[in-house]
Amino acid sequence: MVRDDFLRVESPAAPYIERLEDEKNPQSRLIIATSALRKDPGCIEALTYLADHAKEPTYAVELLRKAVDVGQ
Numbered sequence: 001m002v003r004d005d006f007l008r009v010e011s012p013a014a015p016y017i018e019r020l021e022d023e024k025n026p027q028s029r030l031i032i033a034t035s036a037l038r039k040d041p042g043c044i045e046a047l048t049y050l051a052d053h054a055k056e057p058t059y060a061v062e063l064l065r066k067a068v069d070v071g072q
C-alpha cells in the first residue's frame with residue numbers, strides 16, 4: 001500500500017471552499033470565491049469557479065490558465 005496522505009496540504013482557502021459549496025446565493029458565492037483567492041492565490045477551485053462565472057471571456061481564460069499552471 002502506498003501512502004500519499006503525507007503529500008496533502010490543506011489550503012488556507014479550504015474553509016471558504018466548503019462554504020462556497022454550501023452557499024446558494026450567486027452573489028455570495030462570488031464573494032466567497034474571491035475571499036478564497038485572497039487566502040490562497042493558487043486555489044484551483046476558486047479560480048475555476050470565478051472563471052465559470054466571469055463576464056469577460058478573456059478574464060475567464062486568464063483564470064483558467066492560472067489554474068492549469070497551479071495544477072502542474
